[in-house]
Amino acid sequence: MEKKPLRSNTTERLRHVLAVIAVIVTLYYLYWRITETFNQNAMFFSWALYGAEVFGAITTFLFYFVVWKPLKRETPPPIQNLTIDVLIPTKSESTDILRKTLLACNDLKYPHRTLVLDDGNRPEVKVLCEELHCIYLAREKQEHAKAGNLNFGLQHSTAEYIAIFDADHVPLPHFIDRLIGYFKDEKIAFVQAPQEFYNIDSFQHRTDPKKKTIWGEQYLFFSLIQPGRYRWNAAYFVGSCAIIRRQAL
Template identity: 30%
Template sequence: MLALGIIILYSFFFFFIILFSLGQLALLITFLANRNKVNPKIQLETFPLITIQLPIYNERFVIKRLLDSISNLNYPKDKLEIQVLDDSNDDTSAIIEQITGKLRALGFTISHIKRENRTGFKAGALQNGLTLATGEYIAIFDADFIAGPDFLINTLPHFSHDKIGMVQTRWGHINPRESWLTRAQEIGLNSHFIIDQDGRAKGGYFISFNGTAGIWRKSCIENAGGWEADTLTEDLDLSYRAQMKGWRFNYCPEIISPAELPNLLSAVRSQQFRWIKGGVETSKKLMVRLWKCKLPLSTKLFGSLQLLNNYIYAFILITSLLSVPLMILKNKSTEFDQFFNWSTSLIIVLLINFLYCFTAILMDKKKAIDAIIEIISAFPIAIVVSMGMSYHNTIAILKGIQGQKTAFIRTPKFSESKEENHYSKKQRLGKFIPEFLLFIYFFLAALAGLYFKDFGFLIYHLLMLSGFGFVLFCAYDERSGQ
């Protein structure tokens, strides 16, 4: 009975991995079928009043770079309102005050808005700023982004219809080659922005505002209920509420807004935790409402896939843990031989993920040879990092399901600064005991795979072993370097 229970549980969770992969394949096909579609644009004959919101919290290393890029926008100063939504509790506020004073002297309308507390975190700051905003459109930039000089001029024409409520641009990367960690993030983010966002937008499905480097119609935000702070992904939450109200979104992959990728494991973990837990919270909040809307079935299915995609980390962790007793069962008993013809499914899952990432890289690099070199070097590390993050991200999923409230933890940014990061405390290696135990677990599993000469399971277990080993190495290296 125990053996049958393990098989049933494994099959149940592996089914969802296959389902998620098929969803990825459907998005890839949608992207390829619609990639030549062109977004309609209007001629920008007049300059509407724009409010630019800059939510800031302890960003002393990058705030000058951000404000410099905003001041260099090719847009009439009398049609531009800048809000620095500053929740900082360090010397960032003094730096902001100094820079905003200089910009006012140059003729900019710029407000340095301080709140008494961080109620609602980023969502609270944006909503507070919205009540004071005079612009017809609201552009939002996080602290680590750089607004290109023609950002507004290039983006506003995509509001080609009164029901278009938001236009999102593609994220670029300032430091993708800084480390293996940043390379893994680059391939994941590029896949999202090149395949996911473009495929959904051109296929007529829901897309999401990515929290930054986009422009909202102010009336859209207000009609959808404004920014709400009951999830950690206020951007995804508002996006779905707006689209369920009938608003349409545009996505512009040709407009690239560069940003800094976090180069520390602690920063990546806090960022991933926020994104994943917030995604789970948003799925709990909006899934039923999505299915109650009068929308095409395909829109509901693709929308559900996006709301639920963060659960994949839990399915990966659970199936990997169950695969070890499953391997022993396979090699000690012939009773379930038919079941173990599962390797084809595993190969299909890996192949879909490979094609998905390769297509994104090819679209980015343009040349096949460059894409092949990149996929060979970057795809394995992206898989390894995903495996290594599976435990930490599963904890985020569980806290999201439980409704446990957690703070909005900022992602440290450094720009070119070599100063010590005093915002981020040294990582206690004790935090990584679960990853260490999982490393030992899959090390023993790999030895067992060699003993049984079961190379199918061995590859799976080596990936998990490498993932947790990479996380432990980064944690040790980061602590040693601080």
């Protein structure tokens, strides 16, 4: 199945028209609420409810502002001969799950090293790393959760660029090749890739077998909100599936 596209020139124009209409209707509604519907005998509750509605309207307007015109960029060709370390923090994930991730990391086409950061200090994970030729690292004190584990891994990494994956995230072979070219722009600190899910039977997904399309809640964030935030230099690093420039850390 193909992922259902979120943006086209037609849908973008339609989205702009609907957003403007929604803003006008919402402002009129708020005006009507404050002039016609307040209960004079319960002003505290009237203002409390109205405040919640105003807050909802403001957040909605900010959403329209962010996604008004998402920034679109073509994928640049990869930069060759860079050093990259792949960090995989883990603690309690099973070796079956971790094996899928490590095998996928081994299949990454761009030259790299894979470092497994095991906060569980598990012998079976060390054996798995030896089997798959990955570097196994474990710290004595598990402080500051995932962030502390990543900082520990950075102390053992010397690469110019750092790729980070959660233990249950499986990268595609071209992951580094698709992202590393963006770093030709020296102002780029990190590049965040979208996350897809192969278990599409979850409550977050909607499928159409006849049209062979898939819709998931995460697509809205990664395909619309993130590009919209990128236009304003405010894209998120979501903790996984990204490459970071070491110099920016």
